Amino acid sequence: xxxxxxxxxxxxxxxxxxxxxxTQVRAVDEVTLAAHAGEILAILGASGSGKSTLLNLMAGLxxxxxxxxxxxxxxxxxxxxxxxxxHRSSTVGMVFQSFQLLPRMTLEENVELPLRLAxxxxxxxxxxxxxxxxxxxxxxxxTHRPPELSGGEQQRAALARALVNRPTILLADEPTxxxxxxxxxxxxxxxxxxxxxxxxxxxxxxHERPMAERFAHRLAIMGDGKLLSDGRxx
Amino acid sequence: MKVRDMTELAVRNLREAMLRNSLTTMGVAVGVASxxxxxSLGVGLQELASKRLSRSGLFDAVLVTTxxxxxxxxxxxxxxxxSGDPRVLDDSARSDLAHLPGVTEVYPDVRFATEVxxxxxxxxxxxxxxPASALASGAFDGMQxxxxxxxxxxxxxxxxxxxxxxxxQTETLVGKELELRYAERQALPPEPADGxxxxxxxxxxQKPGAASGRHAGSEPxxxxxxxxxxxxxxxxSIVPRQKILRIVGVVDSEPAAGFGGIARxxxxxxxxxxxxxxxxxxxxxxxxxRGRSGKPSYLSLTVRVDGPSKVKGVEEAIKQMGFATFxxxxxxxxxxxxxxxxxxxxxxxxxxxxxxxxxxxxxxLVMAILDRRREIGVLKALGAAxxxxxxxxxxxxxxxxxxxxxxxxVFGWLIGRALTFALNVYLHKQELPGIEVSSVPWWLxxxxxxxxxxxxxxxxxxxxxxxxxxxxxEALRYE
Numbered sequence: 001x002x003x004x005x006x007x008x009x010x011x012x013x014x015x016x017x018x019x020x021x022x023t024q025v026r027a028v029d030e031v032t033l034a035a036h037a038g039e040i041l042a043i044l045g046a047s048g049s050g051k052s053t054l055l056n057l058m059a060g061l062x063x064x065x066x067x068x069x070x071x072x073x074x075x076x077x078x079x080x081x082x083x084x085x086x087h088r089s090s091t092v093g094m095v096f097q098s099f100q101l102l103p104r105m106t107l108e109e110n111v112e113l114p115l116r117l118a119x120x121x122x123x124x125x126x127x128x129x130x131x132x133x134x135x136x137x138x139x140x141x142x143t144h145r146p147p148e149l150s151g152g153e154q155q156r157a158a159l160a161r162a163l164v165n166r167p168t169i170l171l172a173d174e175p176t177x178x179x180x181x182x183x184x185x186x187x188x189x190x191x192x193x194x195x196x197x198x199x200x201x202x203x204x205x206x207h208e209r210p211m212a213e214r215f216a217h218r219l220a221i222m223g224d225g226k227l228l229s230d231g232r233x234x
Numbered sequence: 235m236k237v238r239d240m241t242e243l244a245v246r247n248l249r250e251a252m253l254r255n256s257l258t259t260m261g262v263a264v265g266v267a268s269x270x271x272x273x274s275l276g277v278g279l280q281e282l283a284s285k286r287l288s289r290s291g292l293f294d295a296v297l298v299t300t301x302x303x304x305x306x307x308x309x310x311x312x313x314x315x316x317s318g319d320p321r322v323l324d325d326s327a328r329s330d331l332a333h334l335p336g337v338t339e340v341y342p343d344v345r346f347a348t349e350v351x352x353x354x355x356x357x358x359x360x361x362x363x364x365p366a367s368a369l370a371s372g373a374f375d376g377m378q379x380x381x382x383x384x385x386x387x388x389x390x391x392x393x394x395x396x397x398x399x400x401x402x403q404t405e406t407l408v409g410k411e412l413e414l415r416y417a418e419r420q421a422l423p424p425e426p427a428d429g430x431x432x433x434x435x436x437x438x439x440q441k442p443g444a445a446s447g448r449h450a451g452s453e454p455x456x457x458x459x460x461x462x463x464x465x466x467x468x469x470x471s472i473v474p475r476q477k478i479l480r481i482v483g484v485v486d487s488e489p490a491a492g493f494g495g496i497a498r499x500x501x502x503x504x505x506x507x508x509x510x511x512x513x514x515x516x517x518x519x520x521x522x523x524r525g526r527s528g529k530p531s532y533l534s535l536t537v538r539v540d541g542p543s544k545v546k547g548v549e550e551a552i553k554q555m556g557f558a559t560f561x562x563x564x565x566x567x568x569x570x571x572x573x574x575x576x577x578x579x580x581x582x583x584x585x586x587x588x589x590x591x592x593x594x595x596x597x598x599l600v601m602a603i604l605d606r607r608r609e610i611g612v613l614k615a616l617g618a619a620x621x622x623x624x625x626x627x628x629x630x631x632x633x634x635x636x637x638x639x640x641x642x643x644v645f646g647w648l649i650g651r652a653l654t655f656a657l658n659v660y661l662h663k664q665e666l667p668g669i670e671v672s673s674v675p676w677w678l679x680x681x682x683x684x685x686x687x688x689x690x691x692x693x694x695x696x697x698x699x700x701x702x703x704x705x706x707x708e709a710l711r712y713e
Contacts, residue, residue, distance in 0.1 A: 061615060061706045082619045089617025100612045100710060104250055116239040117617040161616070 007070075008169050008201035009058055009092075010034035014067035016053050027053040029225040030067065035169070040195050040202045041231070042216035044209055050225040051205045052173055058203065059092050059171050060084040071169065089118045093162030097174035099154040101146040107133065107157050108142040114165045132160040136190060152183035159190060163198075170194070172204045176211065184208075188215045235622045244629040251602065258591075258598040259638045265591035266642020266686045269584030270674060271649040273682075276577040278650065278673035283569065296537040296549050297560045298331065299323065321556040324531045331537055334551050336544035341365045342532045344508035346515055350501055351413040352400050359396055361414065362499025363508025367538060376667060379408040379483030385506040390414070390479040396500035397484045404484045412481050412501070416513040418473045472514055479503060486667075588686065591638070592693035595631055599697030602630070603704070610701055611709025620702040627698035628691060635690025639683035646682070647674045 016028040028050045035041040045051040056062040057069050060076050069076040071091055076084060088094070093114075101110045111132055115125045133139050136156035146154050155175060162170055172191065176184030192215055195202050206212050212219055218231035235243075248255045300323050321327065332340045344363030349356050368374070369381050374391070382389050390412050397404040485502070515533070539548050549559045603610070610623055650672025658668040 056707050059615070061710075082621070085614070085617055085619035085622075088615060094615050096615075096710065100608070100615070102609055102612060104246075113613070114616045116243070117235055117613070117622065119236055119239075165617070 006037040007034045008037040008039075009069070009071040009203070011054060011058065012068045012070060014054070014057060014064045014069060016050075016057060016062065017065045026225045028057065028064070031222070031225075031227045033220055033227055033230055035201050035203050037168075037201055038195070038199045039217045040192065040204065040215060041218050041220060042204045042206055042212035043220045043222060044206060044212055045222035045228075046207065049222040051222045053225075054222070055171050055173050055203065055205045058169075059094055060087040089114060090165060091167055092169045092171050093165065093167040095155070095158050095162050095170065095172040095175045097177035099146070099151075099158045099178070101154055101158055101161070103146050106143050106145055107138060107149075107160075110146070110157060111161045111164050114161060118165055120165075128164055129160075132164040133157070135163060135194070136160045150183075151179050152186055155179060155183075155187050156190065159187070159194075163194065168201060170200050170202045172202065174206055175204065176206065176208065184211065191215065235618070235625070240622075240625055240629050241633075244626055244633055247602070247606070247626075248630055248633060251605070254598055254601070255634060258594045259634045259641070261591035261594040262588070262635055262638025262686055262690060263641035263645055265585075265588030266639050266682050267645035267649060268587035269581065269685070270643050270646025270678065270682045271653075271672075272580040272584035273577060273678055274646060274650040274672040274674045275653070276573070276580045277675060277678060278654075278671045280573040280577070281673050282669055282671065283573070293542045293562055294539045294545065295561065296539060296545060296552060297534055298537055298552055298557045299534045299560075300531075301556065301558045322531045323533075323535060323557065327555070327557070328532065328535055330555060331535060331552065334537075334548055336540050336548050337537055338540050339365060339367055339538040340535055341505055341538075342509065342535050344505060344513075344515075345499060346416065346513045348414065348416045348513065351415065352407075352410070355400075357396070357399060359500040361416070361501045361503060361508070361513075363505035364391070364499075364502045365505045374483070374485055377483045377485040378405050379481070382482065382504045385504050386510075387482075387504055388477065388479050388507060389482045389504065391483040391485055391502040392481060393500045393502070394484055394486050407481050407484060410481050412479045414477045414479055414501070414503075416475055416477070416511055418475045418512050419514045420471045420473050420512075475511070477511065585685075588689055592689045595634060595690050595693040596696060598634075599627055599631060599694055600700070602627075603697055603701045606701075607704065607709050610704050611706045611711075614704075614706035615710060623704070624698045624702035627701050628694050631690045631694025631698070632687050635687040635693075636683065638690070639686030642686060643674065643679045643682050647672075647679075650674060 011031050011033045014028055014031050015026065018025040018027060031050075031054060033043075033054070043051045043054065053062065057064050057076075058071070060069075060079070064077050067077070071087065074087075076087060079087065101107075102113070105113070108129055111129045112125055115128060120128070130139065130142075133142065136159050138153060138156055138160060141149065141153065141157075146157065149157065155178075159175075170191070175191070176187055179187060188211055191202055191204070194200055204212065204216065209219075219229070220227060220231050221229040300321065328340050328342070331337060341363075345360060347358070347360050349358055350361075351357070364382070366382070366385055374381050377391070379391070382391070392400075392404075392407060392412075394404060397407055400407060537548060537552065539545050545561050549561055552559050613623060613626075614620075654670055654672050657671055661668055
């Protein structure tokens with residue numbers, strides 16, 4: 001789907017600094033970057049470049065040292081802990097490199113978890129879980145537990161879990177990092193399919209430039225916490 | 235998160251670390267069991283003592299005498315005491331006492347030393363009149379035979395030691411006849427006043443069964459204070475009598491009903507029968523000296539009240555009537571205080587085990603945070619607020635407390651039963667009646683479970699707060 005001019009989420013002069021011992025680490029340093037509604041934005045960079053930290057700030061898992069993260073007209077930096085939790089629950093969905101499924105729960109229970117946290121009515125939950133698992137083609141594996149699935153299947157299940165609350169933005173942190181190239185490509189195809197059918201904004205953090213170039217609408221490049229390119233010039 | 239979802243997740247988490255959580259729950263259960271066992275003993279002993287004491291008739295009874303009889307108890311004479319001669323404790327006073335609100339029964343102390351004959355063999359003994367209400371005291375529970383068939387039945391119950399004097403096979407006495415010999419008091423007509431103390435008491439004897447003279451007091455006599463101020467009553471004669479009684483029971487314990495009452499009696503007869511005998515008693519000589527032998531009075535009357543709470547009011551009313559009273563009201567307060575202190579001490583010792591078990595809960599939940607660090611991170615990433623994580627740990631702590639509490643109450647109850655069983659086996663060997671030393675009333679069971687939950691929640695506060703503050707980014711990175 002072609003990106004619209006409307007901004008889905010924006011980092012404005014965002015910095016995230018840590019103190020490690022006596023050294024101050026500038027993990028993200030005055031980055032300004034916007035993801036437009038309906039686009040797939042890939043953030044590229046070497047390990048330690050600050051791309052995952054920026055994604056966590058966009059997810060509301062972390063708070064910036066300075067600057068603003070604006071999603072749906074609201075600045076996450078000024079939100080309370082409960083408001084940030086609501087942002088993570090309803091505005092964004094997250095996918096991680098190591099899937100982060102709860103191993104003792106079945107796929108159905110894993111996917112249902114965000115619905116429990118969002119206090120969705122029980123009657124509605126089953127239908128939404130089945131719909132999400134159908135979208136990632138895992139309807140037949142409802143009662144399986146994560147260790148019984150392949151890496152690709154686990155990442156698809158994680159994707160279903162991220163989609164089940166119908167967020168407007170999907171944030172994916174190295175979604176193919178733990179997968180072989182064929183499976184990684186399957187996941188990227190699935191992400192593109194979701195973007196096209198649902199019009200969802202997707203921000204992918206990856207270090208695999210060729211794959212990013214094939215699937216993303218725009219590439220932003222980070223190095224040493226700074227935004228080196230926001231892709232507009234490409 | 236909704237309470238139901240929270241509870242489901244908590245139960246799932248508890249099930250997943252089954253062994254560790256079971257051991258922690260058992261720790262709580264042992265703590266609660268110790269608390270419940272201790273307090274159940276306290277409650278049981280208190281109930282046992284209260285039941286025995288209240289059934290003894292000591293705590294719902296007021297002993298009434300004419301004024302001046304209780305100086306030895308260290309009580310001052312009531313302010314309302316009228317001047318002049320104290321009011322006589324006679325039938326009129328007895329009737330007045332019976333009509334006081336809250337009074338259920340008024341009866342005199344009928345007790346006299348005399349001789350009984352069983353199959354021609356004489357035995358010296360003490361005969362006591364037993365009010366019908368004494369049956370409720372429990373003193374006649376488990377007796378051989380039965381209680382009196384009626385208030386005016388010519389029946390006798392023997393105290394076992396006296397029964398053994400007659401025959402070692404005490405059970406064979408039930409249904410047999412006993413001849414009671416006694417001295418009946420008969421009033422003589424008053425003699426003219428001579429300004430002295432009054433006529434000396436005279437006696438005459440008759441052969442058993444020959445007496446048929448008029449009984450003093452066989453017609454109602456209204457005696458009022460000062461009634462004898464200028465006239466002196468006549469003397470009385472003592473007439474030997476006999477009465478055939480049927481032995482209906484043999485009782486193990488020494489029954490008591492009120493103060494002194496029938497205690498020390500060896501042959502018990504219905505009080506009404508005892509009164510009708512008009513057997514000579516200790517106060518008859520005093521009455522004769524005071525010139526009241528024509529108008530019999532009582533040495534004391536026992537007033538039974540409808541519950542210990544009404545004793546104070548009735549006692550006051552009786553004092554207003556001009557009599558002296560004695561009750562064990564103050565003693566009951568002290569007994570309650572002693573048991574309250576006893577219960578608190580037992581509770582403190584019992585609670586120590588629960589406090590120790592709460593450390594187990596803290597340890598288990600802190601370990602759970604380490605185990606479930608990633609899971610907490612995932613929950614936060616999926617939209618759980620800090621408060622949700624905190625509540626989840628609270629529910630888990632509360633669930634362990636609740637389960638431990640329920641199990642603990644059951645264990646505590648079982649310990650109490652075991653103690654009662656063991657004690658009763660011992661008592662049985664000593665040929666003593668069985669008792670209940672432990673009691674787990676509903677308030678104790680409910681209170682112990684609630685206490686376990688509260689202690690568990692307090693124990694869960696620190697781990698829950700630590701889990702809630704966990705940084706989700708670091709938690710997700712944790713391997």
